[in-house]
Amino acid sequence: MGEVIPVDHEAIAARLTERWGEALRMTPAADGMVTLRWLEPARLIEFVQWLRTREGLGIRLLSDITAADYLDREPRFEVVYHFTAFEPLLRLRVCLPLAEDEAAPSLCGEWQGANFSEREVFDMFGIPFTDHPNLERLLLPEWYEGYPLRRDHPLGDIPIEFDLPYRKQFGHA
Amino acid sequence: MRETQTITVNMGPQHPSTHGVLRLVVELDGEVVRGVKPVIGYLHTGMEKELEAQRYIQGITITDRMDYLSPLGNNLVYVLAIEALCGIKPPPRGQYLRVVLAELQRLASHMIWLGTHAMDLGAWAVMIYCIREREAILDLFEMAAGVRMMTTYIRPGGLRNDVPPEFFTGFERNGKRAWGVYEFMAELPRRIDEYEALLTENPIWINRTKGVGVISGEQAVDWCLTGAALRASGVVYDVRKAFPYSSYDEFDFEVPSATEGDVFARYQVRVAEMRQSVRIINQALAKIEALGPDAPVNSDNRRFVPPPKQEIDWSMESLIHHFKIWTEGIRPPAGEAYVPVESPRGEIGVYVVSDGSAHPVRASYRPPSLINLQAIETLAEGHMIADLVACLGSLDPILGEIDR
Numbered sequence: 001m002g003e004v005i006p007v008d009h010e011a012i013a014a015r016l017t018e019r020w021g022e023a024l025r026m027t028p029a030a031d032g033m034v035t036l037r038w039l040e041p042a043r044l045i046e047f048v049q050w051l052r053t054r055e056g057l058g059i060r061l062l063s064d065i066t067a068a069d070y071l072d073r074e075p076r077f078e079v080v081y082h083f084t085a086f087e088p089l090l091r092l093r094v095c096l097p098l099a100e101d102e103a104a105p106s107l108c109g110e111w112q113g114a115n116f117s118e119r120e121v122f123d124m125f126g127i128p129f130t131d132h133p134n135l136e137r138l139l140l141p142e143w144y145e146g147y148p149l150r151r152d153h154p155l156g157d158i159p160i161e162f163d164l165p166y167r168k169q170f171g172h173a
Numbered sequence: 174m175r176e177t178q179t180i181t182v183n184m185g186p187q188h189p190s191t192h193g194v195l196r197l198v199v200e201l202d203g204e205v206v207r208g209v210k211p212v213i214g215y216l217h218t219g220m221e222k223e224l225e226a227q228r229y230i231q232g233i234t235i236t237d238r239m240d241y242l243s244p245l246g247n248n249l250v251y252v253l254a255i256e257a258l259c260g261i262k263p264p265p266r267g268q269y270l271r272v273v274l275a276e277l278q279r280l281a282s283h284m285i286w287l288g289t290h291a292m293d294l295g296a297w298a299v300m301i302y303c304i305r306e307r308e309a310i311l312d313l314f315e316m317a318a319g320v321r322m323m324t325t326y327i328r329p330g331g332l333r334n335d336v337p338p339e340f341f342t343g344f345e346r347n348g349k350r351a352w353g354v355y356e357f358m359a360e361l362p363r364r365i366d367e368y369e370a371l372l373t374e375n376p377i378w379i380n381r382t383k384g385v386g387v388i389s390g391e392q393a394v395d396w397c398l399t400g401a402a403l404r405a406s407g408v409v410y411d412v413r414k415a416f417p418y419s420s421y422d423e424f425d426f427e428v429p430s431a432t433e434g435d436v437f438a439r440y441q442v443r444v445a446e447m448r449q450s451v452r453i454i455n456q457a458l459a460k461i462e463a464l465g466p467d468a469p470v471n472s473d474n475r476r477f478v479p480p481p482k483q484e485i486d487w488s489m490e491s492l493i494h495h496f497k498i499w500t501e502g503i504r505p506p507a508g509e510a511y512v513p514v515e516s517p518r519g520e521i522g523v524y525v526v527s528d529g530s531a532h533p534v535r536a537s538y539r540p541p542s543l544i545n546l547q548a549i550e551t552l553a554e555g556h557m558i559a560d561l562v563a564c565l566g567s568l569d570p571i572l573g574e575i576d577r
Contacts, residue, residue: 030508030527031257061410062397063513064539068526080524082511082539086408089415093511113397116547124221139214139576148222155226 009034012057012090020047027095035093044096044105051083052110057090059083062107065117067125071151075099077127081107098127106132124149179207186215190293190562193572197549199561206553206561211546216576224536228502229255230328232536237323239538240574242285243517245278245314248327250514251536253418254523255329257512258505259477266468267331268420269457273354274317274326275419275514276450276457280361281310282517283447287368290440290566294381299371306364312351316340329503330478331471338466341458354458361451369444382437386552386564389434396548399541400519401442402568406434412515423460424453436567443569477503502531518542518569538577542570 012034013026023043029035038044050056063082070076081094096104106129107114118129119138126147129135136142146153179202186194194215200208220239224232236247249271256262263271288303311321317336318326326333343353352360372378388396393406403410411428413421429445431438472478479498480491507529513522519541526534545568552564 029510030260030506031254031510031512033511035509060394061399063399063520064511064522064524064537066524066535066537066539068524068535068537070534080511080537082522082524084410084415086410086415091416091511091513093509111397112395113544113547116543120543137214139217141214148219151225153222155222 019050023047029093033091033093035095037095037097039097041096041098041102041104044094045107045109047094048107048110051092057083057092058085058087059090059092060086062111062114063091065107065114065121067121067127067149069125069149069151075102077102077125079104079121079127103128103130105130106135108132123147126150177202184561186212191565191572192289192570195546195565195570195572195575197561197565199558201558204557204559206556206558209550209553209561211549213543213546213572213575216572218577220577221535221537225533228531229505229533230498230502232533233328234323234325236538237325238573239540239577240516240518240521240542240571241322242282242571243278244322244324245274245327246282246514246516246521248325249275249419250512250516250521250523251525252327252329253512253514254510254525254536255503255505257510258508258525258527259329259474259503260506261330261472261474261477263331263472264469265420266335266461266464267470267472269461269464270332270336270470271327271419272421272424272457273454273461274314276454277310277313277354279517280447280450281307283443283450284310286443286517286566286569287440290563290569291372291378293562293566294378296372296375296378299368302364302367302371306361309352309357313340313354313357316351328471328478330474331469335470354454358451358454358458362448365444365447365451372440373444379437381560381563382440382567383433383435385436385556385560386567387433387435388548388551390432392551393434393548396551397544398519398548400515400517400545400569401439401446402519402545402548404428404430405438405442407432412513412520416513418512418514421453424456426453426456436563439567477505504529504531513539516541518571518574519545521574538574540574540577542568542572543575546570546575 023040025037027035051059061084063084065081067079075097077098079096083092121127122135123137123140179200182199182201184197184199185191186196196212198210220235223235233248236251237244239247284303284307288300291299315321316339318324341353343351343356388406390407393403409428409430414428426449429442431442475494480494484491485495505527507527509526511524513520521541522539524537528534553561
């Protein structure tokens with residue numbers, strides 16, 4: 001494992017904006033991570049593929065996919081990706097702002113491990129992922145209505161009981 | 174000749190070897206596994222939603238209950254994310270104590286993992302040995318935090334309180350001796366040798382684990398594995414080394430790795446990690462001793478860190494800060510932060526978004542167990558159903574963290 005080299009934010013920002021121009025916007029973050037807002041959902045896969053190349057940032061690992069709901073902001077949702085490069089060691093945060101009816105492209109084609117994280121985001125926020133191999137609810141039962149981590153979903157409700165309907169999902173009776 | 178048909182069998186959610194309430198839908202061809210599909214959600218209690226509803230310090234109690242084998246690790250990662258938002262850091266004694274606690278927690282978690290994993294594969298005795306040492310660690314946590322498991326001990330800016338002197342020296346009561354951390358660290362390497370004596374060269378153990386559940390480095394990265402599961406496949410990535418937090422950059426330790434990528438390699442990596450943890454704790458204890466017992470544990474930033482209780486008696490300002498922090502909660506400046514930490518299971522990360530109020534807008538966990546669990550499909554395919562248990566155990570999934 002290489003030595004810990006301080007991240008040169010400006011050089012990375014310059015490289016990213018030179019290659020991708022208007023499609024992204026660099027934003028400062030409290031934790032000092034290189035953070036950008038990706039504004040063209042349709043080109044996200046292309047961007048990620050570039051990030052993985054040596055000419056890009058040499059990203060190896062998809063660390064996390066999550067989302068946040070900013071109820072009063074337009075667009076409302078943001079899907080947040082965290083990437084890690086090993087050589088040189090670097091972390092990158094890509095936020096993908098999405099309106100309520102928009103879908104995010106699935107990264108399952110790039111990393112199989114994106115599968116559960118994307119299903120969880122779909123489960124909790126109702127953000128669909130296009131080309132996902134198996135976009136179903138992950139933690140909640142399939143008949144559950146609503147998306148609990150949306151900010152307009154009430155906290156506290158009748159308790160959820162896990163019932164039998166999930167059985168047919170797997171070809172039982 | 175008749176064509177063979179595969180059958181679909183349900184394993185769990187109440188199966189003892191699924192480490193909680195994990196349900197696996199297994200497709201079998203005779204006794205050979207052709208497909209595994211994890212079904213999860215039985216422990217889902219909406220903890221991330223609850224974190225949004227609670228104030229920052231209240232939220233720490235919820236993080237205890239996610240990964241119940243590593244509560245201090247969960248406290249630490251949430252608190253580090255809050256600290257990143259606030260821009261505060263504990264003083265050195267607080268940092269080193271956090272390292273000691275985090276490594277003790279890693280040891281305790283690996284002991285439970287080793288015990289249950291060996292028990293799954295038929296080596297029952299190991300569990301008894303592991304539990305014996307884990308008790309000593311939980312005693313240490315009880316001395317420090319007052320509780321054995323749900324500690325809520327690591328707080329923004331430091332710890333809830335300094336550890337008592339008995340944490341270092343141990344004490345005796347009713348003829349029973351509770352180990353201090355020094356005694357325990359002196360004894361532990363010998364105890365780890367005992368675990369290894371039971372397993373490492375045991376032919377049954379080797380037959381059950383070598384060559385089982387192989388995953389290559391490329392596949393491991395493709396499945397986004399982290400932790401021992403990734404390092405056992407030859408990809409050396411440890412958050413403590415790569416992105417040091419809590420003064421880990423001041424310690425001299427190695428990141429154990431292997432290249433075989435099988436169950437045995439993951440076992441070896443974790444046991445080697447336990448020895449490295451002992452090494453880190455010993456260094457941290459030396460540093461704590463060098464600082465002296467009166468060094469402060471908590472940051473003195475009164476905007477985010479409550480003042481010591483005694484100070485309230487004579488300082489009006491402290492009384493005001495105390496009142497403000499405990500009635501209104503701390504208010505980190507608006508922003509976002511993601512902080513990863515090396516948990517016993519892999520990279521655990523917290524993404525916190527603050528809008529400047531006392532409640533987070535979003536507090537999301539990256540659960541290493543959940544993401545590692547996906548790889549069970551690759552690991553178990555083509556193996557016997559008994560090996561499925563070995564593969565699952567080697568990933569060390571904790572259902573409380575998977576479902577949250």
